[in-house]
Amino acid sequence: MIGTLNTTVMDCPVPLDTAKFYQALLGGYISPDEDTDWVNLFEPSGRQILSFQRAGDYVAPTWPDNTVPLQVHIDIRVDSYEDAEPAVLAAGGKLIDDSTQHPDFRVYADPVGRPFCLVLF
Known part of the structure; x- marks a missing residue:
């Protein structure tokens, strides 16, 4: 180290x-x-x-097509989407993928368009 x-x-x-x-x-x-x-x-x-x-x-990443690469994103662990999502939206975030294929995470964008995830792990 x-x-x-x-x-x-x-x-x-x-x-x-x-x-x-x-x-x-x-x-x-x-x-x-x-x-x-x-x-x-x-x-x-x-x-x-x-x-x-x-x-x-x-320039904001263009997820999921990666015309402008993501490069890095953060995951925020939450107890439930129902409790966390209203706070994300109220703060200026936007839901961009709530795919049922991946029930353990949802993808949001911050106010400048950078994707981040709420995760239930």
Whole structure:
């Protein structure tokens, strides 16, 4: 081992807006020193979990066709879709695949179009 994971960074057009979306889903707090180019999201315990970086030329992935590749996505474990989905939609997310072929996960897009999954594992 050479180190430990510090954070996962997501490109986006407006870091603070994207951080607020994920804060609505995961809880925690946003770095008090956020700026227009970089924002961190922390668990309530203080552990940094996600970071958001301004990308002026951001283009959302085109899932599932991958014309614009996904590259990375996150999975959020939930107890039930019925409880979690309303919160995702209220925060600005969008359901993009609730395929019955895969009952253990549903695919959503965040407000900038990046896919993520709610999983029941």
